[in-house]
Amino acid sequence: MSSPAIAILGTGAYAPAKVLTNAELAQRVDTSDEWIFTRTGIRERRIAAAHETTSEMAAAAARTALADAGVSADEIDLIIVATATPDMLMPATACLVQSKIGATTRSACFDLNAACSGFIYALDTAWAMLGSGRYRHALVIGAEKFSGIVDWQDRSTCVLFGDGAGAVVLGPARGTARLLGARLYAEGGNTDLLCVRPGAKPVIEMKGREVFKVAVREMEDAVRDILEQHHLSAHQIACVIPHQANRRIIEAIAQYLELPLDRFFVNLERYGNTSAASIPLALDEARRAGRIRAGDTTLLVAFGAGLTYGAALVRW
Numbered sequence: 001m002s003s004p005a006i007a008i009l010g011t012g013a014y015a016p017a018k019v020l021t022n023a024e025l026a027q028r029v030d031t032s033d034e035w036i037f038t039r040t041g042i043r044e045r046r047i048a049a050a051h052e053t054t055s056e057m058a059a060a061a062a063r064t065a066l067a068d069a070g071v072s073a074d075e076i077d078l079i080i081v082a083t084a085t086p087d088m089l090m091p092a093t094a095c096l097v098q099s100k101i102g103a104t105t106r107s108a109c110f111d112l113n114a115a116c117s118g119f120i121y122a123l124d125t126a127w128a129m130l131g132s133g134r135y136r137h138a139l140v141i142g143a144e145k146f147s148g149i150v151d152w153q154d155r156s157t158c159v160l161f162g163d164g165a166g167a168v169v170l171g172p173a174r175g176t177a178r179l180l181g182a183r184l185y186a187e188g189g190n191t192d193l194l195c196v197r198p199g200a201k202p203v204i205e206m207k208g209r210e211v212f213k214v215a216v217r218e219m220e221d222a223v224r225d226i227l228e229q230h231h232l233s234a235h236q237i238a239c240v241i242p243h244q245a246n247r248r249i250i251e252a253i254a255q256y257l258e259l260p261l262d263r264f265f266v267n268l269e270r271y272g273n274t275s276a277a278s279i280p281l282a283l284d285e286a287r288r289a290g291r292i293r294a295g296d297t298t299l300l301v302a303f304g305a306g307l308t309y310g311a312a313l314v315r316w
Contacts, residue, residue, distance in 0.1 A: 002025040006130050007173035008314060010069025010135075013284035014060035015164045015271065016046040022159070029155040037269075041247025045272030047147045047163030049104070053087045055096035055185030058143035059112045061100050069169035071137055073103040076169075078138035080126050081111045082276040084196070084305070085145045097141065108135070115194070116243050116304030117184075118142055118276030119166070120312050122302075124182035126170050126315070136164045142276035149196055151203040160245070162272035164278025168286065180297070180313040183226045187307045190214060194305040201221035211307075215245065216252045218309035219301050223257065226311040232297070234259055239291050243302035245270040253301070265291050292316055 022033035022045045036042055048057065058081055066073060081094040096108035103206040108129075114121040119142035128137040130154060143165035152158050170179075193210050196202045221244070242250050247268055252259045265286040274281060279300050284293050296316050305308040 005173035007176040007177045010169040011284040013063045013166045013281045016048040018047045019056040032154045038078025043269045048163040055068040058141045059100035060166040061165040065167040077107045077134045079109045080122040082142045114308045116275045117302045117308040120310040137171040142280045144275040164274040164277045182312040190307040215303045222311040238296035240264045240299045245273045
C-alpha cells in the first residue's frame with residue numbers, strides 16, 4: 001500500500017517588532033556596519049521582547065499558517081516545534097503552543113532539537129508520521145529566541161543571530177502540490193565547533209572559520225544527494241531556500257550548483273540567523289512575494305550544530 005501524498009497546505013511567520021541594527025551593535029562591541037555586512041550579509045536582526053517567548057512566537061506563526069491553509073486548530077493532531085531555545089526544559093514548547101492556539105488535547109506534541117537544521121528534521125519527521133496514516137494534519141514550527149543565549153560582548157557571535165518563528169501546515173495533498181523527499185545527516189564528531197554548554201549563563205560558542213568550511217561541504221553534499229535521488233538537475237529547481245546563516249555560504253552553494261544567486265531566496269540581511277526558524281520564515285516570505293508558483297520545485301537546505309544537515313524538495 002503506497003503512502004498518501006503529503007503537501008505543505010499553508011505557511012506562516014512571525015518576527016518581533018524590535019530591530020537591532022549593525023550601527024546599534026557597534027555601540028556595544030568593537031565592530032561596524034561595514035565589518036558585519038561584508039563578512040555576513042547581515043544589516044539587522046529582530047530581538048524578542050521579554051514577553052515574546054519561543055512558544056509565543058511559534059504560536060503566532062502557527063495561527064498565520066493555519067489561516068493560510070484553511071485548516072482549524074481542532075484539525076491538527078500533531079505539533080512539532082523545532083527549537084534549540086525552548087521556553088523551559090520541560091514541558092515541551094509544542095505543548096505550550098497547543099494550548100495557545102486552542103488545538104485539540106488529543107494532538108501529539110513534542111520538540112525537536114537539530115539546531116539550525118531543525119525545521120528540515122521536523123518536516124521529515126512529520127511527513128513520515130502523516131504517511132503512516134495515524135495522523136492527518138500536522139503543524140511543523142521552527143522558532144528561536146537566540147537573543148537569550150548570545151554573549152553580547154562576543155562580536156564573533158552576537159552580530160549573527162536573531163529571533164523569530166516560521167510554521168507550515170502539512171496534510172493530504174490537494175492537487176499536485178506535495179513533498180517529494182528529504183535527506184537528513186549528522187557528523188557528531190564536530191560537536192565542539194558550534195555549541196551551547198550548560199552553566200549558570202549558557203551562551204553560544206562557535207569556531208567560525210571551521211563552521212564555514214564544514215557548512216559549505218555539508219550543504220553541497222545534501223543537495224547533490226537529494227537531486228541524484230530524484231533524478232533532477234539543479235536547473236530544474238525554481239527556487240532555493242537555504243538556511244540564512246551567512247551570505248558567503250549561500251554564494252558558495254550557488255556556485256556549486258551553477259545557479260544564479262537570484263534563484264535563491266535570501267532575507268538574511270533583515271533577520272540574521274534565526275536558526276530553526278530560518279527556513280520556514282524565508283519560505284513564507286518567498287510564497288507571499290510570488291517567488292514560488294504552482295508547479296515550481298523548491299529546494300530547502302540547511303546545516304546546524306551537531307553538526308546536522310539536510311535537504312528537502314517540495315513541488316507546489
